Every structure is written in C-alpha cells, then in structure tokens.
Amino acid sequence: MSLPKNIFGARAAILGGLAILTAPFLWTRLDPDFATGFVSLRLVPENGIQFLSVVVPAALVALAIAGLGRLWARYGSSKPLFETASHRLFESPRAMAATFAALAAAGFVMSGKALSLGTFVCIHMMLAIGLNVTIGFTGLLVLGYAAFYATGAYTFAIAAHALPVLPTWAALPLGFTVAAGVGFLVGLPCLRLRGDYLAIVTLGFAEALREILRNLSVTGGDMGLVVPMQARIKAIGPVGQGHASWIAAVGVTLLVALFVHRLYHSRIGRAWIAIREDETAAAMMGIPVVRLKLLAFTVSAGLAGTAGAFFAGFAGFVDPSTATFEQSVLILAMVILGGIGSLPGSILGAALLYLAPTLLRDWFPAISDYRLFFFGCILVAMMLFRPQGLCGSPRHKLELEGAS
C-alpha cells in the first residue's frame, strides 16, 4: 500500500467520531410514557451488543483484506501464485481430470446440505466466469447480467414442459444457445456505441424481463415454474440425486472455465484485452472492435444461460427472483472481489461471496439480518485496500489510483 500514514490517521478519526456519535442511539432507547407524557431514556445493551457483533467481524475481515493487500504489495510478483496455479491446471488435461475425480469422489463424504451448497457455489462460479468475459476481458460494464441467467433457466423449464422427452443434459446447449441469442440481440444496437450504454441497456432489460416473467402465464407468473421430474438431475445407481448434481456441477464448471481459459489464451482473447486497453489502437491493429465486443457479450450471455439451465435442472423450479437486480449485483460483486479480468479470481470470488453469507447464517444466526451490511463493509474495504481484487492484475489498481 502506498497510502501515507496520515490518511490512515484521518480514517481512524472519522470512524472513531462515527462510533461516538452513534453509540448513544445504539445502546439506548427512548421510552415514552403515554400516561404521564414523559419520555424516559433507557439503556438497552442487547442492541449495542448485536451491532458490535456485526461490526467486529466486518472490521476483522476488512483488516485481513488490508493485511493481505500489504503482503501482496510487498511479496507479490507480477504473476500471483493463484494465477499461475490456475494456468497450470487448465493447460493440463490430466490435472483437470484429477481435479474433477477428486471433487466428484469428495461427494461421497459430503452431507446432503454440503452437496447442495457446493452445487450452488458452482452455479455462481459459472456466472462469475461468464460475466468476467465482458467486464474483465473486454472492459464492458453489464449491470443486468441476471437477465441471461433467468433466460437460461426459464428456457429449459418451458422446453421441458413442452417436450416431455427432453433429456437433462439438453439443458446446457439449450440454455447456452437461447441466452447467447438473446444476448446478441440486446448487444447488437448498443455495442456499436462507445461508452457504458451496455450497462444501462442490460439493466433495463433485466428489469423488463423480470416483469414479463411475472406476468405471463407460460412462465407461471409470480409462482414460477416447476421443472418436470424427468428433466431434473436424477440419482444414478449408488450416487444420490444431490451427489449427481454436485458431480455434474463440478464437471460443467470445469468445462466452462476451460472454455473461457482457451478463448482468453488465443487471438480472440488477446483482441478482447486490446479493446479494453485501447479501443482505437485495437481497431488500428485490424481488430473489428464492434464484432469482437458482440462476441464477448454473446459468449458471456450464453454462459449465464448455461448456468441458468443447470440451475433449473438441479433445483427443479424457476421463479422471477432469478432475474432480480440483487442477483446481478451479487455476480458483479463476485467478479470485483476476485479481481476484474482474472479467471481464478472469478472462481475464488464466487466461492467466497456465496459461502460467506450462508456460513454466516449458520454459524452466527444473530448477524444474518445484517448480511448485506456485512457485504457492503467487505466491498468498501476491497475498494480501499485492494481495488484490483484478490487475484486482480495491478493494472486496474493503477487506473483507480489515477496513476496510469
């Protein structure tokens, strides 16, 4: 960290001041006595303790992030350890197969709850990896990414109702194709323009789509749709349904990561980064900028659709909450936490941000109401101490500090 000491001092002063100002309101309550009309001040320690029980872990996480940031700054090389490890993994089919086998086998000793949690983590990893293609590689902001997740989920649910013979595996190509097609159509008009039009258009699209899903009869309105049994992931032999879902989730996530890894390490990936770095110079190098942006966005939308269709086949139901703004923001936060533009970063960010609130709910039920607050603290700490994300490249840090 290159922050001067006095900034830390000023920060501490502000935080201390806030603590002193808020303390009376947190620890006390005004009790009006309606009979006499007097208002008495009463000390309520529970409120304060509950508040502290949220602030203290949040502060600890923030401190841990700050400490990690300092360690990285001092000892980190230009290629962080995690990045190198992930590169090795995706370059070696044998390592991929071993990872898959190990994780699949681990399912035998995982509880039903852990399997379901793990499957959801995998779904969010696919989403974060997919969003990273547009935001991280190509530098295009997408605010309504959940719309394509919902597109994939509903596509599979509706198709399974319409075609009772539809096999479960069809979810993946179907979700990818339809969501990619929708992404292509949404991206077509706004990617011809420079700037962040895509962010606004996708945001609007997600909100509109959610309202449409809530109001059409074919999508089941607010109740959503139940996916027919035959299209869901089923138990196979000794492998229970939860375990089968976990194996499928690990397999699909690895495939999605491999797919993105290979695109990234090719002329297409290099062209995406070039567009992010300097659009004019990229065009001058013979790169059709609009077409490649569209390709990135289409691939991104398709991967969200894959995740959505997988979710439908796994959970057995879909409802309009898959397309909420909160869902979009959650995926965006995963990419930012992990490190914009980093494939292993997206994987790590998705795991942390999905597991953190769930484990928080299980281990500290008292704080679970403050989940979003906790989230916010972590993101603010990230922006302050490590704006490039856990595995991010130093480039974004430079940009945010105005040094490049």
Next chain:
Amino acid sequence: MTPVLKATGVSKAFGGLKAVSAVSIESHAGQILSIIGPNGAGKTTFFNCLSGIYPLDSGTVELGGGRIDGLAPHLVSRAGLSRSFQNIRLFPEMTALQNVQVGRFARSPRQILGTILRTRAWRDRERASLERSEELLAFVGLGDRADSWARALPYGLQRRLEVARALATDPKVLLLDEPGAGMNPQEIVDMMALVKSIARLGVAVVVIEHHMKLVMEISDRIVVLDHGEPIAEGSPDEIRRDPRVVEAYLGRSEEPHG
C-alpha cells in the same frame, strides 16, 4: 513507378477550423516520405484521416490501387496501412510479445471451434503467429524483453514496441507519428536507423518528425504543411532552400520596406 499510397486533395475541418486542406501525397515502396511543419500544422490530423480514424470531408486515399477512404480503421489496417501514435498507445497490461501478437489478428484465420478444441491446425497457426511476433520483436531490438509488461518498458523501447506491433499487421504503408519524440539523441539515431531498415524491407514509410537534421538525413522526399495546407514538397535539399519553409518555421522578417 506507381505509388503504394496515394492521397489526393485530403481535407478535414473541425467546425470552422480547417485542420487539413487539400493535402496530396504519394508514397512509394521502399522510400521514406517525411511530413514536417510547425506545431498545429495538421500533420497528426492528416494521419488520422489516412488511417480511417476521422472521415474525410473531401479527397481520396488509394492504397495499392484500391480506395481506402471511408473505411473503418480495422479495414484500413487489413488493406495494408498501419501506424504508430504520437502519444504512445500500447496495450499496457499485456506483455511486449502479446502486444505484437495483437497486430497479427487480421493475418491469422478465424477459428473459434479450433480455438476451443485446440486442434492441431490451431496450434500450428498459433505457433506461426508467435514465431512471427518474436521475429519482429528481435527486428526492433526487443528480443530479450518479450515477457516484459508493455507499461514497464522504458519510453524509448515502448516506441520501438509500437513499431513492431504496427509491422505485425504486414503493412504496405507504415505511418510513424513522431517516432523520435521524447527520445535522447542516441535513441533518435537508433530509431532512424530502424526506420531506414523498415524502408529497405520494401515498406512505404511516411514519417512525421520534428528533428530537422534527421528528417533531412533519412527522407527521400519531404512535404511541408502549415495551417493545414501543403506549402512545399521536394527533396531534402530543395526543402532546405525553400523560402516559404523558412518563413513558416522562423516567421517573416518585419524589416520596414524602402
């Protein structure tokens, strides 16, 4: 000899300001054409017109017999015109080698499926692109800095990397916008040697440059712009003696007449 690049009557105005008016140049393979002129003479604007970044108000640009005016920059690049930028515009968060490989984009075939499956054909082409990029890095003298981040290279090497990246598009015409800007005298001498060796490869080179001595040394022909208008054209010797050029650079003498 027919010119590789032929620009005729190129004009560009921003509002009421005529940045470039009726400029014509001809650039031949293996020759170095320099464009000089005082600051604000419209040299960089002219380059932006040639490379498709600005649409022309009037005039035509032909490259190897085909019209390239009105084409988008990536199509201009595919047609065989490449350039460097006055304020270096590398891709900072890529290595030197990757920067050059980006330049190979249009010269390597489309293979989305091959990319994902990593077919043998894809690997062969990827290796060919890699080898060509390494060759070009060595050509500009960056052979040992292939894995350095572009942003981490010293200024003089960044300029050289930009030239290598431009060469990676296999250009017939190379536009260099002040390749010697901000360099020390030794670096400028080296850069000019590089420019000469590029011309020897048979590329038509067009250079914007301020260092008069070097312009005179390397140029086959020189075009002088002032206030967007061409005021002189000729060999270095002719330009040196041209009174209008002296006037544009040094100003008119204000001695009273009579």
